[in-house]
Structures are given as structure tokens and as C-alpha cells.
Amino acid sequence: MADLAVEAEGLVKWFDKIRAVDGIGLRVPAGSIHGVLGPNGAGKTTTLRLLLGILDPEVGWRRILGEDKPMRAAPRIGYLPEERGLYPSMTPREAIAFLGALRGLPLAEGRRRATALLEEAGLGAAAAKPIRTLSKGMAQTVQLLGTIVHKPRLLVLDEPFSGLDAINQQRLEGLIRAQVADGATVLFSTHVIAHAERLCERITVIAKGGVRFDGTVAAARDRLPSRVQLRTRQTDGPWRRALPADATARDRDWSFALPADGIEPVLEALIAGDAGIETLAIERPSLHEAFVELVGEPVPQEAEVAA
């Protein structure tokens, strides 16, 4: 089990009379990118806070980087909270060094690394200005740099993409991949499926405080049958009996789940009935569709517009 960066079992957390987290378990192999997906209010943030030791669970246990008490692993963890927080009067350089110092990095070393990190991120000119004068996106970048300045082995990012424009989202994806290439483990939560689909090897889908799915992205998609998209020349005929009962029709476009015995019997009936096949496509379901199926309610697919 030594190769698990995060391990949790049966976590339960009450807020007053509500069970915000209800028996969630999680296993994140070291060196992987793991996504925690779920609709708003599913318990993602509470789960991350439980894992980090900001909250203690009423029931269940967790082990972070081999430590039963997450606070002991704190110097090796980087955490970007959903609600970003920096002291507005501090300069980016000082803020990054301060965040590093909280995790045990000597202040002088933190300042030196901060200067280099800011330079790399194209914020060299802003390094000595108070954070309150920076744009929101810049401040967010500063906080992210403060999260990685002490070279953590585990990065926990809560909704890291929210509030970023497309360019910065791309940059963040690059940064996450670079951290993993250096041997770190990344655990992040999101309600935007596209990021998880691009980045993650494994995902955990959470809804209403419980785990709905845990596994690879491919396995999540495999839970749904492929969809068949068909366009015929004829609108009606005896061949229609060969289509599954739940097929939806719009004019001459048909859509239905791939039958268990394959597409061939349907094709034979269509050819025999002279339906006239214009287009035919068998599509794997997207993670988005799998997610909706798992969670039982729709979520927005498009990337969040910068707030």
C-alpha cells in the first residue's frame, strides 16, 4: 500500500443535521492525476478538507502520504482552496514565500524560488507590487505558485480551473502535468468534465455525499452502451420494427443505444426493407454522458466562463 498517496475509507461528516459526506472512500496511487467529480454541493470540498485534516471525520479514516494524521504530512502537501485567499497588502513574492514558510520552507529560499516562479509565469514585473493591485487571474496564479513553491509530493486543488480564462486553464493543465512528471501526485476536484477527461487517469464521482463511481475515465464511459446515429432516406416501412423500441426519431434521424447483439441484425433488416441508409455512426458515450448517468442530473458541459 506504500504506493498510495491518498487512501480513505468510509468517511462520514455531519454539518448540524445534514450528512455532507456519507461514507466516501478514495484511493489515489502515487504519481497519478486523480479527479473528484460531482455537481455543486455534492461534498467535494468537504471531502478534500477531510483528507487534509482541516476537518476531522466523525466516522472513517484516511492516510495521506503514509500519515494517519494529515497535519504530519502538511510540509509535503500543497493545497489550493476553492475560495482563494491572500493578504492583499503583501507582494506576490512575499505571499509565495509566506505560503512556502507555512509548509516549512525557509523564508529566504521561498523568496528566491518565488522570484524564479513569477518570472517563469510572466509575472516578474508584478513581483513587488501589492496583490490588491493585481488582476484576479494574476492573484490566482500567485496563489497557485504559492501552492507548489515548497515542491509538494501531493497537490490538492479544489476547483482549480474556476475563474481562469482559456489560456490560463491551458497553462494550469501544463503545470499539473509538469508536477506529475516530477513525481508528484495531483488530486483535484471539478464540476467541469472536460478538464477531468483531458487530465485524469482515474476519477471518483461524488453525488449527494456518496461515491457513485471510482475508476478510470474509460471505465466510466464503458458503463454506458454506445449510441447509434442513423439517417435513412425513407421515413417509414416494415424495417422500423427492427429498430429498438426506445429509439428516438427526428424526421429521418434515428438515435438509439447499441443493442446487446450488435448492429448487424438491424443493418440486415434495414437493407432488406430498403430503408436507404444515408449515414450511420456508432459513437462511444462521452464522459459527460456517463457523468449525467452516474449523477442522475444534468451538469453544464462547457468550460466555466471566467466569473
Next chain:
Amino acid sequence: MNRLLAAAWVIARRDYVATVFSRIFILFLATPLFPVLFGAMFGAIGANQDHSAPHRPVVALIADAPATRALAEAHDRLLARLGDDVLPDLAPMPPMPDDAARALLRQRGRHYVAVLGGSLAAPRFLLSSRAPDGTEEGVSLLVDTARAATALGQAAPKPVDLGHRTVRAGADDEPSAGDRVGLASGAQTGLFVLLVMLAGMSLSTFIEEKSNKVIEVLAAAVPVDAIFLGKLISMLAITLTFVAVWGAIVGIGLVAVKPAMLAHLPVPAVGWPAFCVLVVAYFVGNYLLLGAVFLGIGSQAGSPREIQVMALPVTMFQLLLYGLAAAGTGHPDGWVAWAAAIFPWSSPLAMLARAAELPAIWPHLLALAWQTLWLVVALRFAAGLFRSAVLKTGDTRPWWKRGFAAQ
């Protein structure tokens, strides 16, 4: 433990730098100047009024030239020995009839309180009803002196210069119990005033992190105990900076301007060096004890408005502690003094009074240990309260509702 202290140090350093190296701190540092400025302003107004009003009574002098000269010389000599305020001024006048002299006393404007006429041998004296007490006695001494000088002429002896040797007030230099109670009350009050001015700050120190959401980053990276300890240390350091600056200014000022004031203080029972150490120790102790409580209360507040509402009860609480400690001051071995010394939050004030009154040192070591113990308890309690009420961690259900499943 090391990690706790290191984390507390990181937080304390941030808070201290952010506070002390800000422009607003200069205002904070300058606050004690306001009463001084007000004092100077009202003083100036008072002095102004003094100038506009006639302040020294004047005696009109109607006499021939030799008598006038003799009286003026006597006047100068007496003032040189006795000070400016003991005799009325003299205003030589041309001879005038009695009626005119009476009119002089009734006249508004110049403050004539008497008219001295006639000769040195047979003076005539008119006294106004509004003349201050002692005017007649003063003028008669003046006439006596002038007469003596005139009678003796060149034979008058020169004014004597006695010189002097100072003798200390006796073998019994030990200050009286009453003097020491005065010192005890004074030290207590001084400490209390400082604490009322400075301890309340810790109420609002958590609002910053709560409003800018940094609290989440702090709570994820370091134990809550370390956050509280760090905040407390920074508040203490800021306060000590303030006290050091003003202590130095007032201290140097006293030594330079009125060293006599220091020399006349009664020696405290434990001696000056020990007393000075104890003043600092008890100030730090009391500040930390109050600060821990205020930090805990303040960390529960959600907004600056709630902090404002809490300020009054908190000041009342401090007044109560001061009252308890002050009630025991006269009788350091009475039950009130003991109660005040044992209750941790009034203990520093009560023990400081004891240091002025009784010579034993060991009760102070015991008291400091006792206060430290309670400081740890208060800090842990405040951090625990913060964790359960604000971070909502730990079992927030009341204990009687917790099931066995949660254990």
C-alpha cells in the same frame, strides 16, 4: 512541538511585519500624544486668560522721594528672599487729596487694593474691601523693613548667606506601609490602563483572515493551536514595541526633566530590580491571558460589527478584574487579595501589588507558573472552540446526542 512553534513563528512574523511596517501603525504609536496635545492646548488657553486678567494686587504709594526709594528697596529685598507672590506691587503716585485716593480704590481697570500715604514715621493706609487677605500684613512688613533700613543707614548689615549642610531624614529610611500601598495601587493602575488600551486589539485580529479567506490556507497548513499562538505572540510583540517606545520616551523625559519625582518613590518591598522584572513579567502574563480569551471570542465573530458589540463587555470584564485586584491591595494577606491572586486573570494585577508590599519572592514564581498553566489552558480552549464552531470539525453535536458509532 517544534513544528508548532515554527508555524506559530511564521504567522507571528507575518502579523508583526504587516502591522508595524504599515502607515497606520505610526498613528497607533502617536495615540498617547493626543492627550498631551490636548493638555498643552488647554494649558495655552488658560495661560492666555491669565495674561488678560490683572493678576497681582497693586498698592498705590503717595510719599516723598526718600520714602518712596526706601520702600522700593525694601520691596525688592523682600521679594528676592520670599518670592514674587508674597507682596502686592507698588505704584508710586503724585500727591493727591483723600477723596481722589478713595476714588482710586473704586476705579475699575487697574487692581488697586490699597493706598499707602503719609510718611514712614506716620503712614496712612486706605484698604479696599476687595483686597486679598494678608495685604495689610504684607504692607506693614514692608514699612517695617523700610523703617529699619532708613534708621540704620550705612550701619545696616549685609544680607546673610547661611549656606547649608543636608542631613538625611534619619536611619529609618524604610518607606511606610502607606507609601507602599500607594506604589502598589499606582503600579496596578498603570498596568490596567495599558491593558485596557492594548489588549482589546486581539479581539479583531482574526477578522482579517476570515474576510480574505486566508484562514483556509492557514488551517490546512498548520495546526489551529499554532495559528492562535502565532497571533498571540504577534499581538504581544506589537504591544511591547508600543510600550518600549513610550516607556523610553517617558523614562528619558522623567530623568531629564524631573529626576526628583523618581527619587521620592518609595522602594517596593521586593526591591527595585526584582520589582521591575515583575512589572514586565506580569504585564506580559496579563496581556497573554486576556489576549487568549479575546482571541478566542474574536475568532467566533463573523463580522467587524460583532467585534464592535463585544468591545464593551470585554472592557467591563477588565474593569471587574481590576476592581477585584484593587480591592485586595491594602491587605495583601486578606482573603480578597488571595482570591484575586488565585483567579488567573486577576492574578498578575494582584501579585504586582503584593510585590510592592511584601518582600517574599517565591509566591511570584509560583504565580507566574500558575498563570502560564492557565495561558496554555485558555489558548487550547480557544483553539478548540474555533475548530468546533468555525471550522466545524470534531463532533459538533452535543455530547448527550453523540452515538457510540462516533467514538
